Amino acid sequence: MIVVTGATGKVGRYVVDELVAAGAEVRALTRDPDAARLPEGVRVARTEDLPLEGAEAVFVNPAVLWGKGAGELLSEATRAGVRRVVTLSSSAVLFEGPGNPIGDHHRALEAEIEASGLTWTHVRPGAFASNALQWAGQIREGDVVRGPYAEAHTAPIHEADIAAVAARALIGDDLAGQAPVLSGPQSLTFAEQVTILGEALGRPPLRYEEIPAEAAREGMTGGGVPADIADSLLRMFAESVGRPAEISPETERITGRPGRTFAQWASDHAAAFS
Template sequence: MILVTGASGTVGRHVMQLLQQSGHRARAMVRARPGRTMPPGVDVVQADFEDLASLRRAVADVRAVFLLTAPDTPTPDHDMALLAVARAAGVSSVVKLSAIGTGERFGTATVGAWHHMAEDAVRASGLTWTILRPSSFASNCLYWADAIRAGQPVPNLTGDGEQGVIDPRDIAAVAVAALTDPAHAGKTYTLTGPELLSLPDQANQLAEAIGRPVVTVDVPPASAPQQLLASGMPPAAVEATVIGTAWARAGHNRILTDDVATVLARPPAAFRDWARRHREAFTGAP
């Protein structure tokens, strides 16, 4: 049995689908969320990272865990809680979803500081481990959908900083390979798409896909904290976001790797293809 945390989310749902399609037993760990259900027949366990009893139920009879945590306020505590119950239950391996640039110093700050602590915990857990560090998700553009449908500009916190934007389905495919093949044990993979794109580049490719303009408006680093706080983001999450976006704006995420191609024996998907598949989200029309 393979436990997939975050199973109803952007990457986790693709991990579940791929595991099912390849005949592996998989259990979806979810929190109760109205309107977000798993397909019929899926082994589902309702659990919360802050409820140890529920985590123990989730890891019962599990061999491997796909560890994806997305706390509202950045913290390694959720990763550590799951690792503790997994180790006690005899789980043998873990694949941790982290983020590109984790642990790098940027001025006086550390990029992905909470991921860095969680990665250290994974390596020290006693479990066989693989760590995945994906670049910017193509699906982050879905946050623009309301603005685009309303003809409004989308905010650009990363300026002209280029990134190796990656399709979440490729992240999931690498995760499944790591969960099912011991050849990936002890590896840290930096996962990118096939080309470097700035946010305006993404907007241009998305505009081509949907047949309408996508306008961006630059949000200078000095203005970003106030805008993010006004959106309702918790202060600690704002701090982490500001560090990460300033790091990318400064060109430090101008990174392409061959890791997706090496693991999957095929090239990663292009952002343009992702945009075409998701055009309905931005137009309301198939």
Template structure:
């Protein structure tokens, strides 16, 4: 039995949809009714990291688990690892972040990921770590300003980032979950090239058939935008992450996706084409609306900011 946690999240829902039929799959969410695309034979169950009793029920009979946690600085990893060990789970595949390998990364989010990895490595169970860079899907935060103003706003527009399609992360996860030979391994997952936000804006505009404009945010503008969405410590962690982006720490490209899945990682342009409807109709004859006054942030890192990517 394979358990998928975070089944309603960016990667988890992709994993659920890609696991082979007959694999024996159980998916966990606080509200199982929100789990979409569950194939026949897949068991959807209610579970919560804050309720160890629910985890004991969810983990009964599970051999391999895909672990996704999102509460920065919380104890969700520790609770799950303890419950999995008690339930006799053989292997845990954890979604982590590439930033754990960045020597200059000491922010709250990266420290949390490193500590969580350490808990799993010391658990006595088999483990595999997936460490993606930031997701291309973070660029969906641009959708409103793109539709309304024809503009993308972000920090450090010329800084390159090897962001990755979440679908590629899911494909890698499925291979690791269903094959032997990955115990004790850590895989860094990137896209096939490092692109700046300026270049992403150009490619997105080409896909949409409109002329998009890029406007660079100041750190103060980015902080103000983030403050309405995250606690102060997380805001500072994301801004620190953006500083490392500016310094070039996130431009390295690896071919891990191709080696694990047998197909090249998707390009940003391919991702944009697959999600064009989220940004507006292709080739809209009306074009983007005139820009409105005043800066409004659509994300601090041009689609490259995330939880310590």
């Protein structure tokens, strides 16, 4: 039995799919089991109940632990005899220095899991391709996406590739004690990502119009992003202007196939922009 927390999230759904395809028995934890819509045969339960009995491995999505740590989950995992924990972490843990709340949160979670005595793997993706969903409203309304730092580079990774690596770590011990950093196969600017989205939607040319960082910050915080996270993200974007993102070989090394491109992600999620 493998337990997946955050099972209806952007990565969790793909983790469930990967495990089901591999023939694993899966228990999916979500805040709203009635709305889960997961594959047939998957057992669905409430996150708050932490039903870990009979589980050999647990996929830990930090979004369900934000602000409270993993103590309760790890105690229950130890009591239930869980052997293996796979963490959805972040490559932000590698960025040292103050003003990095995303990295701080994931670094603390990693340390807590390592101290538990359970076998662990930390999966450390960089920018999710699904970050592009923040532009969906603007794309539905017109042909211009407005945002900061048009020439900032990321290497967006398809969430299905994150899940493929996580599932490999959940099923066996090949990645025990490892913390692979994952990226997509291409470094792309925000402007290039918007162009690719337009091509996937059959709506070229979409274009990216740069706005001042201060205006972007106001929009982020007004939309519910905590101020410290908005500041951290804008700082990272500014530092990546004109600097192509490093491409990690880990997805291909672990899965045996090249990572999916951003164009593939855009095609897979075209309905979200229409």
